[in-house]
Amino acid sequence: MRSSGSGSGRNNGRGKPRGAGGGGSQSRGGSGGRDDRSRGGSGGRDDRSRGGSGGRDDRPQGGGGRDDRPKRPSKPRPEERRYDVGPGATHEGPKAGRGGAARGGAKGGPRQGQQRGGRTEPARSREYETRAEERNRDRYAGKPEIKLPKTFPGAEQEGERLQKVLARAGYGSRRACEELIEQARVEVNGEIVLEQGKRVDPENDEVKVDGLTVATQSYQFFSLNKPAGVVSTMEDNEGRQCLGDYVTNRETRLFHVGRLDTETEGVILLTNHGELAHRLTHPKYGVKKVYLAHIVGPIPRDLGKQLKDGIQLEDGYAKADHFRVVEQTGKNYLVEVTLHEGRKHIVRRMLAEAGFPVDKLVRVAFGPITLGDQKSGWLRRLSNTEVGMLMKEVDL
The missing domain is CATH 3.10.290.10 (RNA-binding S4 domain)
Known part of the structure; x- marks a missing residue:
């Protein structure tokens, strides 16, 4: 037996209902969901009760749509979570436990120095900082500077580490x-x-x-393998190639230590240390120079003795400190001459006076500085050890 006010079955009567309803509503007074067949109530899809609610999704009578449900409390975003620590703390948010009672900085607790949302305090404007500096400048203007004694622990000490x-x-x-x-x-x-x-x-x-x-000041020391044909001056008024052509990119003015004649090759020192350059060329310190000379023989066995005993030149006697034959190829001899004097063309003049003109002359050492495998025309900076040895040579 079917009642006019009830909706029970899926096919409620053969005839059409008196009242208009939804797409599938077969009840007089109700409107609702697709299968809402109750006279006075509305419900979900399977709500078939007279008075209101009853189906799988127990929904209130007065509602209508699918989204009319009690909303679950959503979890806040990480930056919006609050961690109440201490007495009276609430446990809303994450699970109550270590996080709720954690101290600042502990796992689950608030990070120190951070505000909600991870935002920091706005930086002070540049205008504010400028005004503060001006106020401080005006405040201390005209006041005498307080000088601390040298014995004060905070006083600046003299010298460098x-x-x-x-x-x-x-x-x-x-x-x-x-x-x-x-x-x-x-x-x-x-x-x-x-x-x-x-x-x-x-x-x-x-x-x-x-x-x-140690050369503690801003001194520079270089060794140049001077090629033949280069004049031993830093500048040449006649436009000839000179030593200055090899150091044009140096910021500090350099000057040469001693001289080599135009056709002589080999070691020549350049520096801005005036006292060192003066002592290296002074006869008092007797810095030795070593030369390799190419001459044509045959040469007598006592040539070395003659040079060591002294050769009479136009400007006085000249003596060699050491002499030896390095190489012989037929009548061609390569000899090594060591002396501490620095007179003009002294090696060429001594050998020529002994009867053996020099075809080629190369200075291979100036004191402790040797030529080694340095190529002709190359300029190199002396090492700290070499500079120290030079200074030791002249008691600096």
Whole structure:
């Protein structure tokens, strides 16, 4: 038996219902979902009860749409979560547990110094900073400067740190220079330094490494393998090729140590250290120079003795410190002559006076600086060891 106010079966009667409804509604007074067959209520898809709700999705009577449901509380985004710590804390948000009672900085707790959303405080404007600087400048304007005594711990100490001076002189990084000090290889004014951070005056203090003086100032030292045909001057008014042509890109003005005649090749030193250049050429210090000369023989066995005993020249006697035959090919001889004098064309004149004109002359050493495999026309910077040996040669 079917009632006029009830909707029960899927096929409710043979005839059409009196009241119009939804697409599948067969009840008089109700409107609702697709299968809503109740007179007074509306419900879900399978709501077939007279009074309102009952099906699988228990929905209220007065509603209508599919989305009319109680919403679940959604989890907040990570940047919106709040972690209440301490008494009276609520446990909304993440699971109650370690996070709810965690201290700042602990796992699950708030990060120190961060605000909600991960935003930081706005930086002060440049205009604000400028006004603050002006206020401070006006506040202290006209007040005398307070000078701390040198004994005050915060006072600036004079001089430079020893390891910094050594690093600037080319002895490696500061750490490498500190290792030199730790190994007791550095001395200042004759005393070995064992402590780090010692301050020195680069202009007045004498610094040595392994017994060799360190060029603590901005000095430059070069060795040039002078080619034949180059004039031993830094400038030439006649436009001939000169030593200055090889150092045009140097910021500091350099000058040559001694001279080589135009046709002589080999080592010539360039530096801006005036005192060193003066001593290297002074007869008092007797810095030795070694030459290789090509002559045509045969030569007598006592040629070396003649040169060592002295050869009478126009400007006085000239003596060789050492003589030896390096190579012989038929009548061609390559001889080595060592002497400490520096008079003009002295080697050529001595051998010519002994009866053996020189075809080719090369200076292969100036004191401790040797030519080695340096190519003709090449300029090279002297190493720290070479500079120290030069200074030791002339008591610097």
